[in-house]
Amino acid sequence: MADLRSDDLVLIACSGGPDSLALASVAAFFARRGTVRVGAVVVDHGLQQGSADIAKRTAAILQSLGLSPVEVRAVQVFEGQGPEAAARTARYAALEAAADQHGAAMVMLGHTLDDQAEQVLLGLARGSGTRSLAGMPARRQGSSGVQYARPFLSLRRAETVEICQLEELRPWLDPTNQDPQFARSRARYRVLPVMEAELGPGIAESLARSARILSQDADYLDELAQRAYRDLVEFSPNRDELLLAEEALRQLAPAIRQRVLALAVTEMAGSQPSFERLLAAEALLNRRGSAGPVQLSGGVSVYRLSRAVLAQDSKQPAKYGKLVVRRDS
Incomplete structure (x- = not known):
């Protein structure tokens, strides 16, 4: 948060799961110190029974941490894409709108090193290029100009669970995260454990490290391409x-x-x-x-x-x- 002023507003995108709830708790610590103002957005995708109640409960936890403003945004997930892609499109549209409404300087996302490893593994399975294999950037600018940040990309998922336990927070465990119909769930609970067992520990860290290296390569190639494009x-x-x-x-x-x-x-x-x-x-x-x-x-x-x-x-x-x-x- 070194590049933020004390009067800047940071919004935490919080699903109620351990990753984003741990991030909200850490951000609340900085808010109490007066380092920055911190609020939160809970996006209700409406894809599961009782999702509105889950979102309401999550908002109450965030308010108890001292975050303000805290709002729930219900979205409609349109068909035409895969379910994960459609939900992601709706979610980011809601985050952009919330950031614009509240004048937020940054939106923080709770993705961890494990999420990054899964992203790289799925990119390899699809035969994707350098930019896709570079995974999720630690920082990027959204379409409306708001900055997105992922401060937990070097943290393991288990560590966010520990943060929630230490802070006596009860995160919501999304059952779709273990649904084998989703490729990411299969990568998380089937593929990566087998790779760890057969190739040795540290696979997730290695995949995340590859993403960092490829991100640098992709940035350099993109810069060269931009120059060539402008000339041509x-x-x-x-x-x-x-x-x-x-x-x-x-x-x-x-x-x-x-x-x-x-x-x-x-x-x-x-x-x-x-x-x-x-x-x-x-x-x-x-x-x-x-x-x-x-x-x-x-x-x-x-x-x-x-x-x-x-x-x-x-x-x-x-x-x-x-x-x-x-x-x-």
Whole structure:
């Protein structure tokens, strides 16, 4: 909390579980010392019977710790994503809204080293890239500008349980955390224990350490990609198309080139494309076979101008030799 002033408000995102309740208890200690103001948000996802009562009970515990303001935000979890992703989307929207309403300088999350290890393991299972394997950042900025912090990323889950015991707090144990239908639950209660037994202790710490190393690598590659993107990017007059010079793209290392293409997609309001879609876009640079368009993600596609089109339309020379990224109507 060194970068916070005494009049800054920090909101604790608290589910009532041992991790977030322990974090609230530690934060309350700093609040009592006058280091910072601390409040809390309890998000009721409404996915379990009695969730409103659990949220109300959690809010009462937080108020007893001296946190203020404390509020419960009920959210609607929309279908269309997996259940975990949909709940996460709804939860962060509620946290952003609460931070904006109360003028909070920071929202703190109770993720632990164990959560980080599970995140990395799931990323490996999905075949994810460097950024995903870097796990959860200790600090990040939300869409509304609020800062998110995870001060417990170096703490084991068992240690948060001990904090709750010492403070005589009774956390709520979410039964879905042990539900085998969720990949994270299987990683936590089945996969990681087997890895510890077969490969020796310290697996969780090793995975979390890998996340820290990969986070540094990903930050550096992202910085290089941002520079290359700024040098290459052009826009059509009405900004409905984004152009990237093919030859300059070919000169980039694959790790940078793919990031530049992904930046172009998000610039055109698309979502992060998969590795396979990025490879398909890169194939256009070979100037063999199809000139596209290649569908990327979120309604964004990319194509290159063929010589045949150039011969038919004299207005197209400005696009020749460039990949054209567009938002499909």
